[in-house]
Amino acid sequence: MIFACDLDQTLIYSRRSMGPMEESELVPVEKYEGEDLSFMTRTAYARLRELSREIDFVPTTTRIYEQxxxxxxxxGDIRIRYAIVSNGGRVLVDGRTDAQWDGMIRQAVRSGAASGEEAKALFDRLADASWVLKERYCDELFYAVVVNREEIPGGWMEELAGELARMGxxxxxQGRKVYLVPDPVSKGAAVRYVKELAGASFVFAAGDSLLDESMLRVADEAMAPGHGELFRNYAGKDERGIRFAGRSGILASEDILEAAANCRKEAGHTR
Known part of the structure; x- marks a missing residue:
């Protein structure tokens, strides 16, 4: 069994995104420039540690490798053989880039989507420079653009999505970032690839955003927190097989890990 799980605002949380929580119940899991940035609850961390010893836990994130x-x-305590970063653009096996997937995905992008320059030019044409703060071209695959979210006009994202769809x-x-991603780069495609690598027969997946939806659709069981893009889009209702956690914020991670553990026990899935 594979447990493919998004990280930010699904499994790990910043202080801004976690909601009310006692400090004594938090485990710091990310540090940057000497500051603790992301956390899990003690309960969630203990559940993940135990679960990773029984099945393949596959972190699946839009973060680039360095992040x-x-x-x-x-x-250390969490066993990870496979990981997916760059929104599916890179697969890591024992911490190293899988060369076969790297070649496959870059060829798919070249043949199946407009260039990054064309996609960014479209964004620049539709956006107002006054609320665009900075941008990054990630792994030469997709863009992450930091914006003043409050200043984005209503309906603007829908217009952008419609125009981008014509370009593949x-x-x-998500938060203060607009992601522009070529269609071949997806968490779902990468999860299918890792499933084959691991020789797994079952996938439990969890994520909170539209960028996670592709992997939730290829999973045998799928779950989302009680917050985020998916929750807002589907009004918290079970949508085409996605289960929603009963809680939001950092406590949703406990619900997700409990569901993954129960799934393993009920079906008898192991590595």
Missing amino acids: YERIHGLT WNCSL
Whole structure:
């Protein structure tokens, strides 16, 4: 069994995103420039540690490799053989880039989508420079653009999505970042690939955003927190097989890990 799980605002949380929580119940899992940035609850951390010994836990994140490496809490006690970073653009096996997947995904992008320059030019044409703060071209695959979210006009994301779709790209608004992603780069495609690598027969997946939806659709069981893009889009209702946690914020991670553990026990799934 594979447990493919998004990280930010699904499994790990910043102080801004976690909601009310006693400090004594938190485990720091990410540090940057001497500051603790992300946390898990003690309960969630203990459940993940136990679960990773029984099945393949696969961190699946839009973060690039260097940002993923900052999460020190996913080393040591947590067993990880496979990881997916760059929104599916890179697969790691024992911490190293899988060359076969790297070649496959870059060829798919070249042949199946407009260039990054064309997608960014479209964004620049539709956006107002006054609320665009900075941008990053990640792994030469997709863009992450930091914006003043409050200043984005109503309906603007829908307009952007419609225009990008004609170019073989999609978009997502998460926190203060707008992501522009070519269609071949997806968590779902990467999860299918890792499933084959691991020889697994079952996938439990969890995530909170539209960028996670592709992996939830390829999973045998799928779950989302009681917050985020998916929760807002589907009004918290079970939508085409996605189960929603009963809680939001950092406590949703406990619900997700409990559901993954119960799934393993009920079906008898192991590695």
